[in-house]
Amino acid sequence: FIFKKVDICNKKLxxxxxKKHKFDKVIHFAAQAGVRYVKKNPDAYFESNLRxxxxxxxxxxxxxxxxxxxxxTSSVYGANTNIPFSVNxxxxxxxQFYAATKRSNxxxxxxxxxxxxxxxxxxxxxxxxxxxxxxxxxxxxxVKNILQNKQIEVFNYGKHSxxxxxx
Numbered sequence: 001f002i003f004k005k006v007d008i009c010n011k012k013l014x015x016x017x018x019k020k021h022k023f024d025k026v027i028h029f030a031a032q033a034g035v036r037y038v039k040k041n042p043d044a045y046f047e048s049n050l051r052x053x054x055x056x057x058x059x060x061x062x063x064x065x066x067x068x069x070x071x072x073t074s075s076v077y078g079a080n081t082n083i084p085f086s087v088n089x090x091x092x093x094x095x096q097f098y099a100a101t102k103r104s105n106x107x108x109x110x111x112x113x114x115x116x117x118x119x120x121x122x123x124x125x126x127x128x129x130x131x132x133x134x135x136x137x138x139x140x141x142x143v144k145n146i147l148q149n150k151q152i153e154v155f156n157y158g159k160h161s162x163x164x165x166x167x
Contacts, residue, residue: 008052028070049101074126075099126163
């Protein structure tokens with residue numbers, strides 16, 4: 001196992017790492033995540049989620065990786081009204097740019113898998129929490145506000161439910 005913390009948007013660096021280490025399999029969970037920050041900085045999502053993903057999948061093709069495991073998001077279901085969500089439901093109408101970039105990754109992965117015979121698994125995470133969760137997630141904000149005796153901001157008048165993924 002080799003863990004590398006690098007900028008996936010740096011194609012030359014990515015290719016050098018693949019060339020040096022001759023990986024068999026790649027786990028790619030790097031991404032610009034979140035549905036709120038995208039309104040402030042859509043470029044970060046384009047760079048990481050589209051350019052960065054392309055650099056990695058292209059390196060997987062060139063260096064003949066045997067399997068790529070990558071992350072997506074439940075946000076790709078967007079305007080889908082079939083509840084509960086299922087991988088068999090369409091994900092054709094993402095409602096924000098973050099979800100659109102991750103859905104684009106799924107489509108790119110499908111085409112690369114088909115064209116270049118690269119086995120690829122995409123995981124659609126639902127609201128990740130746990131030791132590796134992001135501090136901007138609603139769960140952490142709620143707990144922090146409760147502990148500080150502050151008001152909790154409730155969205156959609158409290159008329160929704162969520163699934164969570166513990167990581």
